[in-house]
Amino acid sequence: MRTLYDRNQADVSEAKSGRTDLIFLIRFRHCCLLRNQRCILAYLYDRLLRIRALRWEYGSVLPNTIQFHMSAEEVEWFSRYKKSLATYMRSVGGEEGLDLTQDIKPPKSLYIEVRCLRDYGEFEIDDGTTILLKKNSQHFLPRWKCEQLIRQGVLEHILS
Amino acid sequence: GLPRLAFALGRADNFWFFSFMQGSKLEVPLWLAKGLHDSKRRIISVELPKIYKEAWRTVFSADANVVDLHKMGPYYYGFGSQLLNFDNPENPEIAQTILQTFISRFRRIMDSSQNAYNEDTSALVARLDELERALFRAGQKGLNDFQCWEKGQASQITASSLVQNYGKRKFTDVDC
Numbered sequence: 001m002r003t004l005y006d007r008n009q010a011d012v013s014e015a016k017s018g019r020t021d022l023i024f025l026i027r028f029r030h031c032c033l034l035r036n037q038r039c040i041l042a043y044l045y046d047r048l049l050r051i052r053a054l055r056w057e058y059g060s061v062l063p064n065t066i067q068f069h070m071s072a073e074e075v076e077w078f079s080r081y082k083k084s085l086a087t088y089m090r091s092v093g094g095e096e097g098l099d100l101t102q103d104i105k106p107p108k109s110l111y112i113e114v115r116c117l118r119d120y121g122e123f124e125i126d127d128g129t130t131i132l133l134k135k136n137s138q139h140f141l142p143r144w145k146c147e148q149l150i151r152q153g154v155l156e157h158i159l160s
Numbered sequence: 161g162l163p164r165l166a167f168a169l170g171r172a173d174n175f176w177f178f179s180f181m182q183g184s185k186l187e188v189p190l191w192l193a194k195g196l197h198d199s200k201r202r203i204i205s206v207e208l209p210k211i212y213k214e215a216w217r218t219v220f221s222a223d224a225n226v227v228d229l230h231k232m233g234p235y236y237y238g239f240g241s242q243l244l245n246f247d248n249p250e251n252p253e254i255a256q257t258i259l260q261t262f263i264s265r266f267r268r269i270m271d272s273s274q275n276a277y278n279e280d281t282s283a284l285v286a287r288l289d290e291l292e293r294a295l296f297r298a299g300q301k302g303l304n305d306f307q308c309w310e311k312g313q314a315s316q317i318t319a320s321s322l323v324q325n326y327g328k329r330k331f332t333d334v335d336c
Contacts, residue, residue: 028196
């Protein structure tokens with residue numbers, strides 16, 4: 001893009017001093033520059049939309065495999081988006097705020113049946129007891145504790 | 161003549177040569193034609209692709225449902241709308257044909273998308289342009305979501321599709 005731009009700058013000054021046959025060429029290079037810019041912006045914007053979706057679908061801490069492929073600006077953007085969302089969620093729903101990323105689908109019961117899809121390790125629930133999440137083990141757990149793990153692909157929600 | 165344009169379009173490994181005498185014909189991408197087009201100065205004039213010309217327009221008005229728009233397009237509507245940018249004298253007829261084609265085909269697309277057990281679906285979809293396919297998919301999704309709700313599965317929490325995809329792909333270095 002820089003090459004196109006520099007060549008155009010050179011030709012613009014020549015065109016100004018009389019060579020009007022260059023106008024077409026200048027216009028052509030300009031079209032190419034605009035096209036490249038548009039493609040780049042479309043790509044970057046699509047990435048941003050996916051990163052934003054990750055906050056809602058996955059959680060506030062991104063897996064390393066994904067962070068590894070994000071640019072520094074994207075990481076910074078994600079962090080600011082998280083803060084913005086957290087501030088908003090604190091401001092609605094009274095004293096404690098409201099976690100909008102929970103109960104995305106209307107819940108039907110307080111407890112749900114889940115199956116573990118891979119070895120995860122120990123998991124503590126509200127009354128202090130810990131559960132061992134081993135691959136293929138099944139558990140009956142509070143919905144609000146499992147939701148994030150299901151979305152992350154660790155657990156599977158089983159309907160009876 | 162435009163001496164330097166030939167070099168601007170050429171590449172080191174694959175040199176394209178064009179002679180830019182007035183009246184020469186060239187195939188360019190739509191975005192370039194739009195950028196070069198100027199109503200006042202007439203730098204370029206655009207020739208209509210055959211599917212938007214009168215002969216084909218007559219076929220469309222006879223029975224738009226039989227046309228394979230995927231083969232003809234696959235962006236018949238989108239591209240046709242963009243063609244209207246070039247001040248062609250046939251624009252009103254082109255616009256009218258595109259609109260009427262959509263209207264006559266839409267009913268069948270909508271009906272099939274709502275019918276889950278229609279075996280003809282893949283044959284129909286194969287002949288749809290991309291806009292029509294998107295509409296068809298939207299209709300199918302609506303139907304599937306409704307059936308899912310009917311079965312009581314709407315409250316089932318599912319894994320994030322983004323995560324599932326990232327798990328499967330292997331990230332290899334791309335040689336740019």
